[in-house]
Every structure is written in C-alpha cells, then in structure tokens.
Amino acid sequence: MKSIEFIPVCEPFLNGNELKYVTDAVQTGWISSSGKYVKKFEETFAAYCGTQYAVSVCNGTAAVHLALVTLGIQKDDEVIIPNFTMIATALGLCYIGAKPVFIDADPDTWNIDASRIEEKITPKTKAIIPVHIYGNPCDMDKIAAIAHKYNLRIIEDAAESHGALYKGKKAGSISDMGAFSFYANKNLTAGDGGMIVTNSEELYQKCLYYKNLCFPLNAPRNFIHQNIGFNYRMSNLSAAIGLAQVEKADEYREMRIRNFHRYQERLGKIDGISFQKDQDSALNVRWMNGILLDPDIFGRTRDELVYALREKNIDTRLFFTGMHRQPALIDFGCDGASAYPVTENLSKNGFYLPSGSNLKKEQIQYICESIKVLKK
Ligand SMILES: Cc1ncc(COP(=O)(O)O)c(C=O)c1O
CATH class of the missing domain: 3.40.640.10 (Type I PLP-dependent aspartate aminotransferase-like (Major domain))
Known part of the structure; x- marks a missing residue:
C-alpha cells in the first residue's frame, strides 16, 4: 500500500x-x-x-x-x-x-x-x-x-x-x-x-x-x-x-453522508467493528464517522489501532469521555458513582475516522485498507 x-x-x-x-x-x-x-x-x-x-x-x-x-x-x-x-x-x-x-x-x-x-x-x-x-x-x-x-x-x-x-x-x-x-x-x-x-x-x-x-x-x-x-x-x-x-447546506450534507457509505461499504463486514445505528424515520447526517471496536474480536485495542493509524498518517479522535467521569462535574455535585456501562464501552472502545466533507474516495480507500491490514 x-x-x-x-x-x-x-x-x-x-x-x-x-x-x-x-x-x-x-x-x-x-x-x-x-x-x-x-x-x-x-x-x-x-x-x-x-x-x-x-x-x-x-x-x-x-x-x-x-x-x-x-x-x-x-x-x-x-x-x-x-x-x-x-x-x-x-x-x-x-x-x-x-x-x-x-x-x-x-x-x-x-x-x-x-x-x-x-x-x-x-x-x-x-x-x-x-x-x-x-x-x-x-x-x-x-x-x-x-x-x-x-x-x-x-x-x-x-x-x-x-x-x-x-x-x-x-x-x-x-x-x-x-x-x-x-x-x-x-x-x-x-x-x-x-x-x-x-x-x-x-x-x-x-x-x-x-x-x-x-x-x-x-x-x-x-x-x-x-x-x-x-x-x-x-x-x-x-x-x-x-x-x-x-x-450549500444540502450539498455539504450529502458529502458527509457519502463518506459514511464509503466507510460502511469497506468496513461494514469486518468482525469487531460496528457503526452507529440509525433509527427508522431519521436521517443521520454523519458529522463524524465513529466506529466502535470489540477488541477481543478485532485483535487489537482501540488505543493500539489509533496509534497504528497515526503511524500511517491517519488522524482520528477518541470518543467523548462520559459526563460521570468529568472531575469538574463531580466536584459540582453530579452523579459520578452510578454505573453507565454503555457510555463506558463507547468511551473505551470508540473513535472517529476522518470525516471532513471533502474527504476523497482514495483517502477513504486508504484508511479502510489500513484498518483491514491491522486486524489480527
Ligand atoms: C454536543 C455538543 N454541544 C455543544 C458543543 C459546543 O459547541 P462550541 O464548540 O461551538 O461551543 C459541541 C461542540 O462540539 C458539541 O459537540
């Protein structure tokens, strides 16, 4: 490659x-x-x-x-x-x-x-x-x-x-x-x-x-x-x-959605990777193309994958850390003690891929190939 x-x-x-x-x-x-x-x-x-x-x-x-x-x-x-x-x-x-x-x-x-x-x-x-x-x-x-x-x-x-x-x-x-x-x-x-x-x-x-x-x-x-x-x-x-x-809102929106379809086509069938699911009657405009990793199935942790992609010149971002883990909010009296298992999983195993409106098809191709070769 x-x-x-x-x-x-x-x-x-x-x-x-x-x-x-x-x-x-x-x-x-x-x-x-x-x-x-x-x-x-x-x-x-x-x-x-x-x-x-x-x-x-x-x-x-x-x-x-x-x-x-x-x-x-x-x-x-x-x-x-x-x-x-x-x-x-x-x-x-x-x-x-x-x-x-x-x-x-x-x-x-x-x-x-x-x-x-x-x-x-x-x-x-x-x-x-x-x-x-x-x-x-x-x-x-x-x-x-x-x-x-x-x-x-x-x-x-x-x-x-x-x-x-x-x-x-x-x-x-x-x-x-x-x-x-x-x-x-x-x-x-x-x-x-x-x-x-x-x-x-x-x-x-x-x-x-x-x-x-x-x-x-x-x-x-x-x-x-x-x-x-x-x-x-x-x-x-x-x-x-x-x-x-x-x-140009509609044009830019289509570009973001097109990015998603390109990612989904290439990564959708890879075991251990899942995308955000839409609900009926809604249009998701795919601001960011997040993926959620199951490290046991994919064979690498999220952080290992993000690091390896960085080595390949591919920038990513980690998912948000849950509000229950924000020191500023806990100090403010918010609930940091309850269990939030879904957020924990997203925060630990999720990250987003390059998602700008003008991302090229070849760039998405390169990103997806890079992920595929990193799967163990
Ligand atoms: C869900 C959500 N709310 C609010 C904001 C705040 O927007 P701004 O960065 O323009 O202050 C952001 C920013 O990314 C956001 O993602």
Whole structure:
C-alpha cells in the first residue's frame, strides 16, 4: 500500500461564497455584530431549519446556555442530559447553578437512552437536553411524550446535526429550542459560532435581549440594565462565512453522508467493528464517522489501532469521555458513582475516522485498507 499525505480528522470545506462575503464585510467596514450578514445568516438558517426564528451567538456552548436562561432554568433545578456527550451540553447548567442529571446511552444509536429518562425525574426536574450525537437524531417522539407527561421543556443540542431529519423535521426544530454550533469541524461552520432556533416569539425576544447584555430591545439606549445579560453576539465576519455555508447546506450534507457509505461499504463486514445505528424515520447526517471496536474480536485495542493509524498518517479522535467521569462535574455535585456501562464501552472502545466533507474516495480507500491490514 502506498503511503499518503497526512489525513486530518476534519477540515472545513469553504467552497462557496465565503471569501466573497467576508471580503465585502471587510471592505465595507462591517466587522462586528451589526452587519447585514448576521441578519441574513439568521434568516437563511431559520428557513433551512423550518423554524420561525433564529438567533446567532458566538458559539454552541453559549447557545445551550442562552437557551436555558431564556427557558427560565434556575439554580438547583435539575435537567436531564445524556451521559455520552461533549461537556458543553452540561456547562450551561453549571453556569446557572442547575444540576445536570445523566442518562446512559443507547447501545445502538449512541444517543440518550430515552427508556431510562423517567427513572431520573424528580420534582426538581425542569427540562431535558437530548443531543443528536454525531448527527444521529434522538428518539424525539419518546422524549416529547415524557416531557409532556412531566411538564418539562426540551432543548435539542443540535451542535452536531445540521440538516439531520426526524420524521421529516430538521434537528433543532422539533422542540422548544434547538442549539447549534458552527465550530470549524461542524457540517456547517462559521469559524466559530452558534445559533438558537425556535418557533416561540417570546423565547426569540428573550434570546435577543440576553445575548446582548440585556440592552432594552425596543427603547433608546440609556445604559440602564434591568437584568444580568451576556455578550454572546456573533460577528458579521463569522456570519458571512456561515451564510455562505448554509447556501450549500444540502450539498455539504450529502458529502458527509457519502463518506459514511464509503466507510460502511469497506468496513461494514469486518468482525469487531460496528457503526452507529440509525433509527427508522431519521436521517443521520454523519458529522463524524465513529466506529466502535470489540477488541477481543478485532485483535487489537482501540488505543493500539489509533496509534497504528497515526503511524500511517491517519488522524482520528477518541470518543467523548462520559459526563460521570468529568472531575469538574463531580466536584459540582453530579452523579459520578452510578454505573453507565454503555457510555463506558463507547468511551473505551470508540473513535472517529476522518470525516471532513471533502474527504476523497482514495483517502477513504486508504484508511479502510489500513484498518483491514491491522486486524489480527
Ligand atoms: C454536543 C455538543 N454541544 C455543544 C458543543 C459546543 O459547541 P462550541 O464548540 O461551538 O461551543 C459541541 C461542540 O462540539 C458539541 O459537540
């Protein structure tokens, strides 16, 4: 097998009007959050998601936090989140003084196991944050039924799932609010950036208010502030990139999904390797192509395989470490003692392969051949 240039786990793909719009923003001097691209990006993204409103923010972590604030989540409230996620899902709760309550993952979809949610609901529970892990929509009907039964709010953490579909609806648009990230490795990027989508005018207005230091929305600026706000504004430069990306959202989504099919064709029948499973009526947009190893069958541990791939110029990333193993959250009073066997297995044996939108067929071929020869 010929060796090949280093293959990063993900590179942004900026193939549309990015440069044109950013150049325009620079040339016209509109580089902070007041420029026209912010509004255009928000409108275009809302239309893409099928929601009435979208509010841009500076990153996905801020989007989750702002959504919690506007829904009125308060100190000592409890909010259900998946144990297998990126820590940003939990951080907004910590900022507020509310408590993240963990639910183990489903072994097939790797998403929150909706059948385990009810056992963690207490009188203090106020909301659920399902995360569409790696682009795979959660079982939203089941989650919505639980939320309805216990009068809970739902924020979808859709940071990884731009354009994913659940029963024909876009991820992020299915509940009270959806929070997105536009970090450089996401299916759509703005460099850094985030967005909240919602159909509620009230929540939309609150987002606008809190994200901009609680300046009054419809009154002259007298620099008197009634509430504690945040500076979560997105710059016009980021929005210029983001707009160009949304214009090509379907094309980029297809590229990510095509990567998955290429991996699956070549690795799907290898004993000891499994992929994330989709559920019926959902479109997984394959932000990252994760694989889960059974080391006894594959003949190598995950860490051995990752190291050997690195030697072959192939970059990978380990799966998330469960929230119950985060010192920051345990110190915060979260449950680190219960058993979360599915998360443990994912964290120990899972990693993702290069997954950028413009990954070439030959690169995927090389990656898969490299894995095949490493199987014992
Ligand atoms: C599930 C999830 N939520 C939130 C975030 C936070 O997004 P950001 O990095 O834009 O703050 C990420 C980032 O990757 C994420 O994966």
